[in-house]
Amino acid sequence: MEYLIERIMLGIVSLLAGFSAAPEPPVVTPIPIVEKSWKCEDCSPEEQYVLAELQEHTLINDRNALATIMGNIKQESLFKANICEGGARVNYEDCHTGGYGLIQWTSIGRYNNLGKFCTKYGCDPSTLEGQTRYMINESVFQRYLPMFEGGGQTVQQYMVPAYYWLGWGIEGQRENYAYDYVKRLDWV
Numbered sequence: 001m002e003y004l005i006e007r008i009m010l011g012i013v014s015l016l017a018g019f020s021a022a023p024e025p026p027v028v029t030p031i032p033i034v035e036k037s038w039k040c041e042d043c044s045p046e047e048q049y050v051l052a053e054l055q056e057h058t059l060i061n062d063r064n065a066l067a068t069i070m071g072n073i074k075q076e077s078l079f080k081a082n083i084c085e086g087g088a089r090v091n092y093e094d095c096h097t098g099g100y101g102l103i104q105w106t107s108i109g110r111y112n113n114l115g116k117f118c119t120k121y122g123c124d125p126s127t128l129e130g131q132t133r134y135m136i137n138e139s140v141f142q143r144y145l146p147m148f149e150g151g152g153q154t155v156q157q158y159m160v161p162a163y164y165w166l167g168w169g170i171e172g173q174r175e176n177y178a179y180d181y182v183k184r185l186d187w188v
Contacts, residue, residue, distance in 0.1 A: 064178075067181035106167075
């Protein structure tokens with residue numbers, strides 16, 4: 001009996017010896033994540049910047065929604081940040097009549113809030129970067145943002161929240177500009 005117990009113990013010890021080393025962890029090969037977004041290769045650097053920022057800081061991923069926003073900015077300012085209504089190219093503090101900037105902030109409250117935002121967050125209200133940052137965070141844009149983030153609408157349908165956001169007096173070519181952007185945006 002003692003012999004049998006000894007043999008069993010030796011068997012267990014030799015069995016455990018085979019398991020004493022921890023198994024080698026499997027080699028993990030990372031899978032690269034490809035981030036796709038809408039691009040406009042033949043757009044100006046200013047247009048490309050605004051397009052990228054809209055996608056990075058909102059949930060808008062619908063081509064028609066982005067094209068509508070871009071078309072409206074083009075109608076308002078031709079993507080020139082330091083433009084006062086009527087075409088004068090001036091700094092923020094030197095525009096005293098009409099709208100100013102990318103979307104021609106016209107009301108005194110919206111105009112002043114651009115300056116306050118940039119003072120608070122360390123940006124320049126005369127620049128494309130400062131105005132784009134403010135535009136995306138502005139309470140009026142935020143109010144209508146869900147209508148652009150929903151997706152699945154036509155440009156003409158997105159023009160409704162665009163009107164509420166901007167409150168334009170002259171429609172101009174904004175819808176035609178938007179349709180032009182629809183053709184120019186590529187998912188890459």
